[in-house]
Amino acid sequence: MCMHDLRYWLALNAIYGLGTQRMRLLLRRFGSPKATLEAPYKQLKEVPGIGGELAGRTANWNKYIDLEKEFALIEKHKVKVIIMEDKSYPQLLSKIFDPPLVLYVKGEFLPADQVPIAIVGSRRPSIYGRMTAERLGRELAGRGLTVVSGMARGIDSAAHKGALAAKGRTIAVLGSGLDVVYPPENKNLMEEISKSGAVISEFPMSTKPDRGNFPKRNRIISGLSLGVVVVEAAQRSGALITVDCALEQGREVFALPGKIDSVTSQGTNRLIQQGAKLVATGKDIIEELEPIMENLQVPATPGEGTRAESKRPGERNAGKLPPPPLKENEKKVYELLSDEPRHIDTLIQESRLPASKVSATLLMLQIKKFVKELPGKMFMRA
Numbered sequence: 001m002c003m004h005d006l007r008y009w010l011a012l013n014a015i016y017g018l019g020t021q022r023m024r025l026l027l028r029r030f031g032s033p034k035a036t037l038e039a040p041y042k043q044l045k046e047v048p049g050i051g052g053e054l055a056g057r058t059a060n061w062n063k064y065i066d067l068e069k070e071f072a073l074i075e076k077h078k079v080k081v082i083i084m085e086d087k088s089y090p091q092l093l094s095k096i097f098d099p100p101l102v103l104y105v106k107g108e109f110l111p112a113d114q115v116p117i118a119i120v121g122s123r124r125p126s127i128y129g130r131m132t133a134e135r136l137g138r139e140l141a142g143r144g145l146t147v148v149s150g151m152a153r154g155i156d157s158a159a160h161k162g163a164l165a166a167k168g169r170t171i172a173v174l175g176s177g178l179d180v181v182y183p184p185e186n187k188n189l190m191e192e193i194s195k196s197g198a199v200i201s202e203f204p205m206s207t208k209p210d211r212g213n214f215p216k217r218n219r220i221i222s223g224l225s226l227g228v229v230v231v232e233a234a235q236r237s238g239a240l241i242t243v244d245c246a247l248e249q250g251r252e253v254f255a256l257p258g259k260i261d262s263v264t265s266q267g268t269n270r271l272i273q274q275g276a277k278l279v280a281t282g283k284d285i286i287e288e289l290e291p292i293m294e295n296l297q298v299p300a301t302p303g304e305g306t307r308a309e310s311k312r313p314g315e316r317n318a319g320k321l322p323p324p325p326l327k328e329n330e331k332k333v334y335e336l337l338s339d340e341p342r343h344i345d346t347l348i349q350e351s352r353l354p355a356s357k358v359s360a361t362l363l364m365l366q367i368k369k370f371v372k373e374l375p376g377k378m379f380m381r382a
Helices: 003-013 019-030 033-038 041-046 052-059 067-076 127-142 155-165 184-195 213-223 239-248 263-273 282-294 328-334 344-351 355-367
Strands: 080-083 102-107 116-120 146-149 170-173 197-201 227-230 252-255 371-374 378-381
Touching: 003 019, 003 033, 003 067, 003 080, 003 102, 019 033, 041 052, 102 184, 116 127, 116 155, 116 213, 116 239, 127 146, 127 155, 127 282, 127 355, 146 155, 155 170, 155 184, 170 184, 170 213, 184 197, 213 239, 227 239, 227 263, 227 282, 239 252, 239 263, 252 263, 252 282, 282 355, 328 344, 328 355, 344 355, 344 378, 355 371
Parallel strands: 116 146, 116 227, 146 170, 170 197, 227 252
Antiparallel strands: 080 102, 102 197, 371 378
């Protein structure tokens, strides 16, 4: 996208009170951000859902939106801006009812992020909750899943830290501009996340973390993910807003049980009563997501053909070699396996690949139904 077009996208996104749905109404009426922002007040006001106040703000946007400052901050903080039309826009997020039309990104999205899982919960967790969130983040990221959360205090931060400890991928979604670190003590965590995944926001630079921003942020957390795991949440926890978003978006909801007399477990225990899937480990979550992951299309690398063929549950390969194509690391790990179980540490040693890379590769081989995991981190050909 040329810089000239991006200016209009950023300006439209910065108009206070417009929101995603009204932006769509205007784009449907006028065809582009440029045409929308150049439209006269009278025509803007005639669009259903756009009253006189919003029409006035839109018609006079250049009197109060400083795009030069916006671009200066984007450059200073090494932020990228993507819109829904871009190929790098997350596919899962694009499918929800109201995906953000503009995303600010510090870091990058990768094809490896095709199996994301959100971990959310209380900002004031118990020691059990904090440790469990970190363990889950470490287990899931270590198995090749991308951990998504909101970088808030408590459970969110613990989940991100667990993913980073496993040297895995993690994505943080903010309720502020990307130059506003919130909470302030997470400045270093934010930098680490941007190097091992991405920190993203739909809000313009310098947007303060106002309370009304977080429900909007929560729909992105769930929209990016195949499912949402709630570790600890009180009856009125903000994490339950993320659950509501997940249910509206058709995502899976998981909850960890807690002590019946713990305030921070009341929300999670109630979710389980209402039908959320009770989980205790990362493996529980992966097993529940497996039917969904089987239907994911895995992009082939250049020269490998179009798509890897997915196999039905229980279907076995006719010969000893799996049907092509396999990526280089997948082939390397697969060839180290046989009909006899082998421990993951042996595979790491013999493949000479990093532990996180072997874990991620084994996960993809499981998704493709070439490998089966046994208790004790043992693996064999499926």
